[in-house]
Amino acid sequence: MSLLVHRVGGGSRLRVPLPSRTLLYLPGTAFTLDAAIVVLATLAAVVGRERWHLLSAGAGLTEQMGHAGPLLVAGWLGAIWLAGGYATSLFDAGTDEFRRVARATFATAAAVGIGAFLLDLPLSRDFFVLAFGLGVPALLCGRLALRRAVQRARRHGALSHSVLIAGLPGSIDEVATVLGRESGLGYRVVGALTPTVSVTDTACGVPVLGLCTDVVEQVRRSGADVVFFASGGVSSSVEMRRLAWDLEREGVQVIVAPSVSDVSGERVHVRPVGGLPLIHIDPTGTIDAVRWGKRLFDVLGAAALILALSPVLVVAALRIRAHDGGPVLFRQVRIGRDGRAFPCLKLRTMVVDAEAHLARLHAETGHAEGLFKMAGDPRITRPGAFLRRFSIDELPQLFNVLRGEMSLVGPRPPLPTEVATYDDITSRRLNVRPGMTGLWQVSGRSDLSWSEAVRLDLFYVDNWSMFRDLSILAKTFGAVVGSRGAY
Known part of the structure; x- marks a missing residue:
């Protein structure tokens, strides 16, 4: 991971990690892994059907799969892509990645089954069950293995994002503490921006680089590729929209960190109302x-x-x-x-x-x-x-x-x-x-x-x-x- 050196305040030199370029290859790596798993699941289904005839008997399937196999593989991978299974934001945390892959796989299975019925195609039940029965767990295990590998690399300083946090000092420390605790996410905090520069460092030791209004300039100077907006980071929704537009031109990811912590993802739902994203928090599971x-x-x-x-x-x-x-x-x-x-x-x-x-x-x-x-x-x-x-x-x-x-x-x-x-x-x-x-x-x-x-x-x-x-x-x-x- 390369480093960027720049001057802060009165001339002190600050060395901060640049975002790893290897992050750009994560979607491609996931696609290659999925493709290999889908091909292997398809081949295993063909071999298994030819040997065991568990649910149906009939003529060989090998000749038919010469044309249908590539179409199935392409359609399966296309469904995962359409479901957003290769979005760069998926490779950090949460279960959304696994839900999208599983949803796309089940959609592919449904499409194959319905298509074979409507077109009166001789679809082997053995092949169908084996292909998707093996494919679903194999794809999920492959994604889990990839995530574990990424997390291990991030704990050693690779595949990381350089992060700026904009907000009040107390809110900055809350976000920085969580990011420091979850090292597998790969968010390396390189500095903070506050509404008014009254301190050089926050209570947790995050260096204050400038004002929240100077976020675009500080992004260019620090090489950050992610900006967290915590409480107090912006004064209005209009300013937030303008800053999001400016950061979009810089290729920087914008993340808004609400003043809510220690709430599981299952309880949080974002529902836009009139263009205003409202965060709904479900009741606790104590009862x-x-x-x-x-x-x-x-x-x-x-x-x-x-x-x-x-x-x-x-x-x-x-x-x-x-x-x-x-x-x-x-x-x-x-x-x-x-x-x-x-x-x-x-x-x-x-x-x-x-x-x-x-x-x-x-x-x-x-x-x-x-x-x-x-x-x-x-x-x-x-x-x-x-x-x-x-x-x-x-x-x-x-x-x-x-x-x-x-x-x-x-x-x-x-x-x-x-x-x-x-x-x-x-x-x-x-x-x-x-x-x-x-x-x-x-x-x-x-x-x-x-x-x-x-x-x-x-x-x-x-x-x-x-x-x-x-x-x-x-x-x-x-x-x-x-x-x-x-x-």
């Missing part, structure tokens, strides 16, 4: 998260896991008992849904008098808020270290799930001392049952700061969905095996 569907899933899932993991629980219990003769279970009061206290069950991983050493460790580490965790905790026993590494010590909480005190997925169960310090915002964590796992577990566990753990829990509460629960459960396996943040 859905406590209904019978989630509860049924918890009961069945916990019961199945207890049966499957009972040998592990027995072996762990015997190992704890043999080590020091102390109790196998550790019961600790935690706060659940609506502020109700309950005994949270764990396999004991510390010495019997662990609580007596807590005040001393607080003083030594300077612990002030949240659940106390420290690497190399001297209270952890030898078998306890292994149990913690792979989260085996938390398996008894499956019985808490059965009793309705916890859920398989949810916010981390807090201590009464934590809840006593909650403000009105943090108290929203108590609107749902706490979980054995959650966003906090798959995002770093004990490596997270207190504020980041709270942010993730609140995001979960406000944006719950069953699909998100299943996704978190799938990611939990990787987090447990990797042992990241487990101590």
